[in-house]
Amino acid sequence: MEEYQIETKNLNVHYHKLKVLKDVNIRIPAKQLTAVIGPSGCGKTTLLKSINRLLDIHDDVKIAGQILVNGENILDQKTNEVPDIRKKMGLLSQKPYPLPMSIFENVAYGLRIHHQKNKEEISRIVEYCLKETGLWNEVKDRLHDPATRLSLGQQQRLCLARAIAVKPAVLLCDEPTSALDPISAQQIEKLLLKLKKDYTVVLVTHTLRQAKRVADYIIFLYFGMVIEQGPAAEFFANPKNPETKAYLSGEIS
Amino acid sequence: MNKRKLRDFIGTKLMLMGTLFISVLFFLILILLLFRSSLVLESHSITDVLFSSIWNPDAGDFGLAAVIIDTILVTGIALVIAIPISLLSAIYIVEYAPLRIRRIIRPFVDVLAGVPSVVYGLCAFIFLVPFVRDVVAPWFGAQSTGLSIFTASLILSVMVFPIIISLCIESFDAIPIALKEASLSVGATKWETVKKVVLRASAPSVIAAILLGFGRAFGETIAVNMVIGGMPRLPSSLFNPGETLASLIASKYGELMSIPIYESALMLVALILFIVVLLFYLLGFLILRRAKKRWNY
Amino acid sequence: MELLNRRTLEENLFKILMFASLCIVLGSLVIIFGLVVINGASSLNIEMLTQTPTISSPGAPPGGGILNAIVGSLLLALPATGIASLISIGIALFLQTDFLSPRVSNAIRFMLDVLWGIPSIIYGIFCLMIMIYLGMSSSVLVGMIALTMLEIPIITRCMDEAIKMVPIGLKEGSYSLGSTKFETAVRVVRRQAFPGILAGMLLGLGRGIGDAASILFTAGFSNRIPTSLFDATASLPTMIYNLYSTPLGQSKAFAAAFILLIIVLIVSVLSRLLTRRLKKHIIK
Numbered sequence: 001m002e003e004y005q006i007e008t009k010n011l012n013v014h015y016h017k018l019k020v021l022k023d024v025n026i027r028i029p030a031k032q033l034t035a036v037i038g039p040s041g042c043g044k045t046t047l048l049k050s051i052n053r054l055l056d057i058h059d060d061v062k063i064a065g066q067i068l069v070n071g072e073n074i075l076d077q078k079t080n081e082v083p084d085i086r087k088k089m090g091l092l093s094q095k096p097y098p099l100p101m102s103i104f105e106n107v108a109y110g111l112r113i114h115h116q117k118n119k120e121e122i123s124r125i126v127e128y129c130l131k132e133t134g135l136w137n138e139v140k141d142r143l144h145d146p147a148t149r150l151s152l153g154q155q156q157r158l159c160l161a162r163a164i165a166v167k168p169a170v171l172l173c174d175e176p177t178s179a180l181d182p183i184s185a186q187q188i189e190k191l192l193l194k195l196k197k198d199y200t201v202v203l204v205t206h207t208l209r210q211a212k213r214v215a216d217y218i219i220f221l222y223f224g225m226v227i228e229q230g231p232a233a234e235f236f237a238n239p240k241n242p243e244t245k246a247y248l249s250g251e252i253s
Numbered sequence: 254m255n256k257r258k259l260r261d262f263i264g265t266k267l268m269l270m271g272t273l274f275i276s277v278l279f280f281l282i283l284i285l286l287l288f289r290s291s292l293v294l295e296s297h298s299i300t301d302v303l304f305s306s307i308w309n310p311d312a313g314d315f316g317l318a319a320v321i322i323d324t325i326l327v328t329g330i331a332l333v334i335a336i337p338i339s340l341l342s343a344i345y346i347v348e349y350a351p352l353r354i355r356r357i358i359r360p361f362v363d364v365l366a367g368v369p370s371v372v373y374g375l376c377a378f379i380f381l382v383p384f385v386r387d388v389v390a391p392w393f394g395a396q397s398t399g400l401s402i403f404t405a406s407l408i409l410s411v412m413v414f415p416i417i418i419s420l421c422i423e424s425f426d427a428i429p430i431a432l433k434e435a436s437l438s439v440g441a442t443k444w445e446t447v448k449k450v451v452l453r454a455s456a457p458s459v460i461a462a463i464l465l466g467f468g469r470a471f472g473e474t475i476a477v478n479m480v481i482g483g484m485p486r487l488p489s490s491l492f493n494p495g496e497t498l499a500s501l502i503a504s505k506y507g508e509l510m511s512i513p514i515y516e517s518a519l520m521l522v523a524l525i526l527f528i529v530v531l532l533f534y535l536l537g538f539l540i541l542r543r544a545k546k547r548w549n550y
Numbered sequence: 551m552e553l554l555n556r557r558t559l560e561e562n563l564f565k566i567l568m569f570a571s572l573c574i575v576l577g578s579l580v581i582i583f584g585l586v587v588i589n590g591a592s593s594l595n596i597e598m599l600t601q602t603p604t605i606s607s608p609g610a611p612p613g614g615g616i617l618n619a620i621v622g623s624l625l626l627a628l629p630a631t632g633i634a635s636l637i638s639i640g641i642a643l644f645l646q647t648d649f650l651s652p653r654v655s656n657a658i659r660f661m662l663d664v665l666w667g668i669p670s671i672i673y674g675i676f677c678l679m680i681m682i683y684l685g686m687s688s689s690v691l692v693g694m695i696a697l698t699m700l701e702i703p704i705i706t707r708c709m710d711e712a713i714k715m716v717p718i719g720l721k722e723g724s725y726s727l728g729s730t731k732f733e734t735a736v737r738v739v740r741r742q743a744f745p746g747i748l749a750g751m752l753l754g755l756g757r758g759i760g761d762a763a764s765i766l767f768t769a770g771f772s773n774r775i776p777t778s779l780f781d782a783t784a785s786l787p788t789m790i791y792n793l794y795s796t797p798l799g800q801s802k803a804f805a806a807a808f809i810l811l812i813i814v815l816i817v818s819v820l821s822r823l824l825t826r827r828l829k830k831h832i833i834k
Contacts, residue, residue, distance in 0.1 A: 099450055268732075271644070278665070364815060379585055475763050530667050
């Protein structure tokens with residue numbers, strides 16, 4: 001019996017009058033790595049961004065249905081409570097986007113926003129997060145250099161450190177390795193596997209191989225609809241739908 | 254000769270000539286101003302001219318200090334008013350306004366930018382002069398005809414709005430959405446994202462925009478001339494008339510054709526204007542170039 | 551939760567300030583247009599548009615219209631814009647299409663930006679000096695030259711920006727087919743950037759027709775319609791500048807301002823439409 005941390009019920013998302021997500025019902029188990037797979041343009045990113053209500057910032061988006069996080073429907077929350085919802089979920093984007101500040105300040109950003117004033121506490125947390133993401137040794141001598149001077153792989157790890165600094169419960173990752181070289185990609189994957197012990201990880205990926213490597217749970221999205229979902233082993237061994245089979249065999253991609 | 258080659262040759266040479274012409278023009282203007290202002294500098298030292306506040310051409314005094322101070326006051330106040338208003342407006346337009354409202358406001362700002370200086374001056378004369386005379390000055394306990402340094406600052410700030418606003422909108426728009434999403438995802442509010450990410454990332458462009466606005470305000474001739482009162486003397490209050498460097502030239506333009514030394518003094522003023530604007534543009538350019546090296550979004 | 555409320559409060563406070571700022575900006579525009587439209591419309595009649603100012607006897611109000619200014623403005627600005635555009639397109643194409651090294655091109659662009667930004671009175675002074683040196687007097691011709699110089703930097707930079715949007719792949723494609731640099735410049739680039747080029751010309755025209763400082767003493771002033779290039783002439787801006795402070799002349803000033811604002815609006819609307827068309831038809 002798994003705990004389901006995130007559930008959606010009849011989630012429908014319209015973007016510019018186009019239906020992007022249709023009647024999506026999913027369950028995401030806690031403290032495991034759930035991979036959302038499917039061909040490009042099928043709504044995976046939209047699904048991810050609806051979970052932390054990041055879709056709100058776009059005009060012309062209509063969301064209907066329920067998104068339950070720990071039992072509470074986050075779509076009910078008023079607009080000015082949304083930042084607190086987002087705090088519980090970290091986001092890792094496709095391309096690393098370090099904020100226009102130093103390495104230290106990037107990680108400390110979330111802490112400062114939430115008015116953490118104690119300097120020692122901030123330093124401690126920054127060091128911890130950088131160590132957790134394997135960056136500490138590489139940057140400890142240049143913590144106050146601009147973050148944009150790091151390599152892409154380092155930048156992505158920095159973004160990860162930044163995300164976990166505010167102690168989220170969930171990590172939403174949108175194809176975080178697609179812009180990276182293979183070695184950096186591997187580092188990120190290893191990190192996610194390590195982090196899933198403490199955080200619920202939702203990983204959008206469009207490489208099946210990545211999903212096979214890291215996922216505990218799979219959700220297969222095709223043209224905005226959930227075709228199949230379930231534990232990874234079962235999903236890959238016994239796909240039930242024809243579309244799933246087609247995707248797994250490489251017919252559609 | 255091959256017809257195609259001939260056409261090519263002539264066309265290329267014509268383009269080259271045009272480009273040479275405009276490059277030469279830049280230096281020609283500079284040289285002409287330098288040359289013509291040298292006359293007054295022969296009989297008056299540069300410190301006398303810049304730091305004396307006695308402007309009495311009939312007696313041979315060409316002290317520009319009063320005019321320089323007026324210029325700094327007028328420009329400074331105009332920018333102190335314009336910068337926060339323009340910045341806040343630009344932030345609202347880009348980050349907070351719904352798309353429909355945004356589409357309507359953008360053209361309005363562009364139209365504001367296209368209004369000629371004379372029209373600004375005319376409206377300032379009809380509206381702002383009585384306003385300052387009857388409302389603002391008495392409120393501060395001062396007496397004024399309405400033709401004053403403050404009036405000039407007010408109309409100048411309005412003229413600077415569209416410059417700063419449209420440049421800021423451009424630079425805010427250039428910031429990738431994903432960067433804002435990154436900030437929002439750690440739980441920042443939209444305003445905090447604007448403060449700490451958007452403004453920071455576009456700071457060099459914003460500074461360049463302000464410098465451009467400064468340059469415009471500094472050199473604005475006609476509108477200022479119409480409401481400042483034409484008194485090149487040290488002001489005892491902001492509600493006194495004054496004269497800026499640019500409006501001085503417009504006021505005394507007629508003298509340009511009579512007394513050589515007077516003309517030379519005005520040429521010096523024009524030279525100062527040219528160099529100051531040049532310096533502002535140079536500064537803005539350097540800031541933008543340095544910024545591009547540091548952050549490349 | 552309380553912390554979030556404090557942060558939201560700060561945001562709401564600034565939202566109010568932002569809205570107020572926007573109101574000030576838009577309000578200024580409304581006031582300017584309001585003043586000009588109300589005062590201008592009331593003084594605009596057939597007489598105003600078709601007559602030149604009548605020299606009246608002292609004591610009697612000046613009559614007549616502003617035809618001299620209207621004709622003067624057209625005579626000054628239209629040819630100036632035409633000539634400036636021709637020169638500008640040459641410069642803009644030259645800058646873009648690989649004739650010069652990027653460094654030199656950017657230096658020239660910088661000079662153009664400075665020339666755009668200097669107060670227009672400097673162009674007036676420059677042309678005045680040349681005028682005196684050549685023994686000429688204030689006339690349409692000198693005014694036209696001053697406006698041409700004023701407009702070239704503006705039009706060139708606008709065209710430059712429009713041409714920049716032409717994707718480099720198009721240029722390369724043209725070269726690979728055997729076109730020379732010149733031919734590529736003229737055919738491929740110009741066609742793609744055409745709406746933007748037009749918009750630049752419009753912007754230059756708008757600026758030229760509204761500028762007073764550069765033609766104040768180079769074009770002079772006259773109550774009559776100019777009959778030759780060597781006549782002094784009034785223009786809409788100089789009309790306003792000369793008459794704004796006399797209560798009796800204000801009706802003419804507002805009429806002229808009204809016409810100027812209409813021109814500004816037309817230029818603004820047209821250039822907006824053109825840049826939108828440019829974005830639609832661009833090949834990526």
